[in-house]
Amino acid sequence: MNAILSFVASHWMPHLILVPIVLPLLTAGLMLLLREEQQRSKVALNLGSTALGLLVAVLLLLQAKQPGMPGSLGIYLPGNWPAPFGIVLALDRLSAMMLVLCYSVALAAAAYASARWHRAGVHFHPLFQLQLMGLAGAFLTADLFNLFVFFEIMLAASYGLLLHGSGRPRVSAGLHYIAINLAASSLFLIGASMLYGITGTLNMADLARSIAGVASTDRGLLHAACAILGVAFLIKAALWPLNFWLVPAYSAATAPVGALFALMTKVGVYVILRLWTLLFSPDAGPSAQFGSAWLVGGGMVTMAFGAVGMLGSQRLGHLAGFAAISSSGTLLAAVGMGHNQLTGGLLYYLLSSTVAVSALFLLTDLIERWRNDGFSVAPYERKDDAPFLSADLVHSASAPLDDDEQEVIGEVIPAAAAFLGLAFITCTLVVAGLPPLSGFIGKFALIHALLNPLGLGTAGAPLAISSWVMVGLMLVSGLFALVALTRVGVLHFWSAHDRAAPKLLVMEGLPVALLVLMCAALAWKAGPVLRYTEATANALHAPAGYIRAVMSAQPVPNPTAAPAGSQQESRP
Structure with missing residues (x-):
């Protein structure tokens, strides 16, 4: 394995960093050349490209976790100009981890959509790939200008995906979503x-190097600029009171789009974590730790808002949206408190909560369809508003149509109701933070770090009030989530309903099962994953290595021109 990684690092690593961005771009362009009727080809391209992107992301993760190998922090200069004059892409432990998370959730969402939802409107697959391109670019870019470019690509694709399937609820929520994101x-x-x-x-990196040297007369303007920039990211991270748009938009989206959108709030958290540890590290002089109190306070209020929202909701789509808000608040508060051990715990919790919320969005569609006698309807949407049900489909309940308008009978998963129930229980345990799954481990790691802020040598030292408040909020929010999800689970699985057993297509059940298994795998491999996240946290809180790697990256020299009249030496 080391020999393979060494070969990749020395020969392919510089160009491999570009693949998560270029691959979905080329795939989207190719699919636009296909006719809309060629759905099977588009499904194959979408699934194949996303699976290949996941493979590349795993290779990049394996490379990034090898500190002794060349290129463990990969720097790519697409324009062959040195920083800060040219575009820079940077791969480190954090960006590699986010790429694997992104492509894992995207593969599950793409597989689920291929069963039925991808034909609710046009251009679903190209928009899906462009969304992946924006997400991957946001994780890899090393400058704010290109971060804005990738943000706009990501948002432009999300507008189309949110409106996919039409219907009044989606259009209404989509217009609000577009307006708030244009403001951001x-x-x-x-x-x-x-x-x-x-x-x-x-x-x-250059900004981090320049912050400490800003003149005192410009320090206030610098902080104002950072605050304005932070508000834009906090809108995406769903900080209260800037998150009023999230639940209506995410719950109105189709199930695979909602699962993919679970990553969107984590993009905001990722950017805040990246910039805050870079720009406001202890080396930032008077700007060190700028905004930490606002992040802690806002994150705690967001946690409480999400928990109360879950307790007050009975629709599965709303519950999933409020669960995303609550997890985002937990992450933002932990970022604001920011020391190494706490950051390691929050990164593990980020992985666990994102996978669980994505699975919950997919389960919402399956459970609602079962409850509504086989019709795929969005929450709070009437049967006659179903986005892609035709007269030919109504009589056959849940059977979708193939390209020849013939009914497709899905393979029935044995004990489908038991499968849905077990998957729902798993998501409940992870979201509520109960043992033995990854949600409990993530919250335990956060609470342990809050109660031991400087390590084992501070036994008996007084803790900050904010630490106690956050521990209490984490416990209470977990209790509220447990009550809310249990109540809805009883309503859907234990109450008597005059309905047939659910029928699930294999391509609907398999993505849910894979996401549930990911939650279990995070718990099973909690030790290695936590060691990885702790090493990532240590690197984030010691940004000198990142700054040095970006600023010292040298362009590839131009080949030496052969003397006039001489024959250039051929190379093998």
Whole structure:
């Protein structure tokens, strides 16, 4: 394995970093050349490209976790200009981890959509791939300008995906979603422009190097620029009170889109974690730890808002949306408190909560369809508003149509109701943070870090009030989530309903099973995963290595021109 990784690092690593961005772009372009009737080809391309992207992401993760090998922090200069003058892509432990998470959830969502939802509208597959391109670019870019570019690609694709399937609820929620994200994009531009005017750079590493040297007369303007930029990211991270758009939008989206959107809030958390540890590290002088109190306070209020929202909801789609808000609040509060051990725990919790919420969105569609006698309807949507049900389909309940308008009888998964129940229980345990699954391990790691902020040598030292408040909120939010999900589970699985047993297509049950198994695998391999996240946290809180790697990356030299009249030496 080391020999393979060494070969990849020395020969393919620089170009492999580009694959998660270029692959979905080329796939989307190819699918646009196909006719809309060629759905099977588009499904094959979508699944194949996403699976290949996941394989590349795993290779990048294996490379990033080998600190002794060349290229463990990979820097790619697409324009062959050194930083800060050219575009820079950077791969480290954090970005590699986010790529694997992104492509894992995306593969499950793409497989689920291939069963029925992809034909609820046009251009689903190209939009899906462009969404992946934006997500991967946001995780890999090392400068704010290109972060804005990838954000816009991601958002533009998400507008189409949210409206996929039409219907009044989706259009209404989609218009609100578009409006709030256009406002966030405007704030992003304003904040980035102000930062460039103050520091003369948008490269993240160069910004981190320049923060401490900003003149005292410009320090207030610098903080204002960072605050404006932070608001744009906090809108995406669903911080209260900026998260009023999330539950209506995510619950109105089709199930695979909702599962993919579970990653969107984590993009906001990722950017805040990346920039906050870079720009406001202890080396930032007067700007060190800027905004930490706002992150802690806002994150705690968001946790409480999400927990109360779950307790007050009885629709599965709303519960999944509020679960995403609650987990986002936990992550933001932990970022604001930010020490190494706590950051390692929050990264593990990020993985666990994202996978569980994505699975919950997929389960929402299956359970609602079962409850509504086989009709695929969104929450709070009437049967006659079903987005892609035709007269030919109504009489055959849940049977979708193939390209020849013939009914497709899905293979019945044995004990489908038991499968749905077990998957729902698993998601409940993870979201509520109960043993023995990954949600409990993630919350335990966070609570342990909160109660031991400086390690084992501080036994008996007084803890900050904020630490006690956050521990209490984590316990209470877990209790509220357990009550809310248990209540809905009883309603759907234990109450008497005059309905037939659910019928699930294999391509619907398999993605849910894979996401549930990922939650179990995170618990089974909790030791190695936590060691990885702790090493990632240590690197984030010691940003000198990242800054040095980005700023010292050298362009590839031009080949030496052969003397006039001489024959250039051939190379094998």
